[in-house]
Amino acid sequence: MGQKSAVVIYSGGMDSFTVLNRAIADGLTVHALSFHYGQRHSKELDYAANVCEKLGISHKVVDIRAINTLLAGSALTSDIDVPDAEYAEGNMKATVVPNRNMILLSLAIGYAVSIDADEVYYGAHSGDHDIYPDCRPVFVEAMNQVSQLANYKPIPVVSPYLYQSKIDILRDGLSLGLDYSQTWTCYNGREKACGKCSACRERLQAFAALGLTDPLPYENA
Structure with missing residues (x-):
């Protein structure tokens, strides 16, 4: 096998x-998919x-911008100010892109079937549960069930940090020796x-909770 x-x-x-990097560390051959x-x-x-270039792994970027004619109303995609506020439901509903993760997961599952991959990995975590319905365990578990019914080859949807926090994710990444200056989180693309x-x-x-300084440069820092 x-x-x-x-x-x-x-x-x-x-x-x-x-x-x-967790998938790589667990011995999987990884095909990265960005949207x-x-x-x-x-x-x-x-x-x-x-x-992906540094790791030498397959990376496909798919342009699906045309769907924004259907999915307006989010601060991440429309001309709406991104809230400068704490990560709480009242502030963050403006950043919800309608049905985003169901769409992205469906495309990723189709890609997995087409290249005969075994699983789809997805980064939902507990800090997103209150704000984003499509990051909650009930949604992820339902998508996992549907994914295994929708094609001749069952494709499990795996969310390794579904019940863990941002701090837990950072802690695990640091245990893998990851350099987080290689990541971008900010909702403003400046x-x-x-x-x-x-x-x-x-x-x-998350960095402060672990007594660390984020290596990413910040404005006014």
Whole structure:
């Protein structure tokens, strides 16, 4: 029996970077899959490409920006200000892209079937549960069930950090020796991370909780 392989949904952010490297560390042959869906922080895709080139792994970037004619209303894709606030439901509903993860997972599952991969890896974690319905265990578990029914080859959806926090993800990544300067988290795609949006705040809080300094450059730092 040959080595198992996985399609990893890889945004270029901190969480998916850790998932990608966790899959590699667990002995899987990895096929990274990134999506350009019109996100204002598309800078993350450059980070993703750089990491995959350094690791020498397969990386496909799919342009699905046309779907934004259907999925308007998110601060990540439309002309709406990104909230400069804590990571809480009232602040972060503006960053929800309608049905995003169901769409991305469906495409990743189809890709996995087409290249005969065994699994799809996806970086949902417990810190997203309150805000994003498509990161909650009930959704991920349902997608896992559907994925194994939708094609002749069952494709499990694996979320290794589904019940863990951002701090847990960072801790595991550091145990793998990962360099988080190779990731982009900020919802604003400027030259440096803003340090104010909820994504930056959550990231900085994770580093602070472990007594560490984030290696990514920040504005006004």
